[in-house]
Amino acid sequence: xxxxxxxxxxxAVTVRAGAAPLWWLGVLAAGIGTLVPGLTGRRIGALAxxxxxxxxxxxxxxxxxxxxTHLADCATRxxxxxxxxxxxxxxxxRRRAHRTRLLLAFLAAVGTSFAVPVVGGAxxxxxxxxxxxxxxxxxxxxxxxxxxxxxxxxxxxxGPVGERVKGFRTTGIAAGDAAPGxxxxxT
Numbered sequence: 001x002x003x004x005x006x007x008x009x010x011x012a013v014t015v016r017a018g019a020a021p022l023w024w025l026g027v028l029a030a031g032i033g034t035l036v037p038g039l040t041g042r043r044i045g046a047l048a049x050x051x052x053x054x055x056x057x058x059x060x061x062x063x064x065x066x067x068x069t070h071l072a073d074c075a076t077r078x079x080x081x082x083x084x085x086x087x088x089x090x091x092x093x094r095r096r097a098h099r100t101r102l103l104l105a106f107l108a109a110v111g112t113s114f115a116v117p118v119v120g121g122a123x124x125x126x127x128x129x130x131x132x133x134x135x136x137x138x139x140x141x142x143x144x145x146x147x148x149x150x151x152x153x154x155x156x157x158x159g160p161v162g163e164r165v166k167g168f169r170t171t172g173i174a175a176g177d178a179a180p181g182x183x184x185x186x187t
Contacts, residue, residue, distance in 0.1 A: 005081035008150035008169055009090045012182030014160045016135035017094035022128030025106040030121025033113035045117030052119050053126035060130025067161045072141065072149055075168040085153060087178040139181020146173045
């Protein structure tokens with residue numbers, strides 16, 4: 001990279017990277033939870049799991065929206081020499097960075113099934129669905145403003161709106177290989 005060039009990753013893709021693993025591990029953990037009677041019983045566990053799913057979905061989908069909006073409003077145009085990271089690379093790096101946490105969360109969700117069946121898995125699945133909804137929200141904003149939001153890859157360790165993130169960069173709607181919202185671009 002030349003002087004002043006930065007490697008940039010899509011904001012929506014970094015948000016969306018955790019959605020699928022959390023969703024599928026949550027569904028698997030909830031499925032395992034239905035096999036275990038637990039201390040409270042399956043029926044109470046399933047009802048509590050449904051409530052926990054809805055709360056987790058809402059909390060994750062709505063969390064830090066003000067910070068996302070502020071960073072998007074203050075975004076600067078990406079430079080000519082900035083390097084746009086591929087969607088697959090961003091997904092792979094984000095998932096690899098969090099695989100230990102995902103495994104521990106899955107094991108904890110399965111472990112809680114012995115006390116309250118389904119609840120731990122519903123929590124994970126709700127968080128995954130909330131991340132997916134947040135990526136869709138970002139995608140609607142990107143379509144409305146006809147700009148894609150990017151962040152520097154060296155700031156991604158704490159997440160797309162972590163403490164180190166000072167601002168987003170923008171490009172035109174056709175840049176990169178991901179559609180608005182972080183989904184795979186249809187060819």
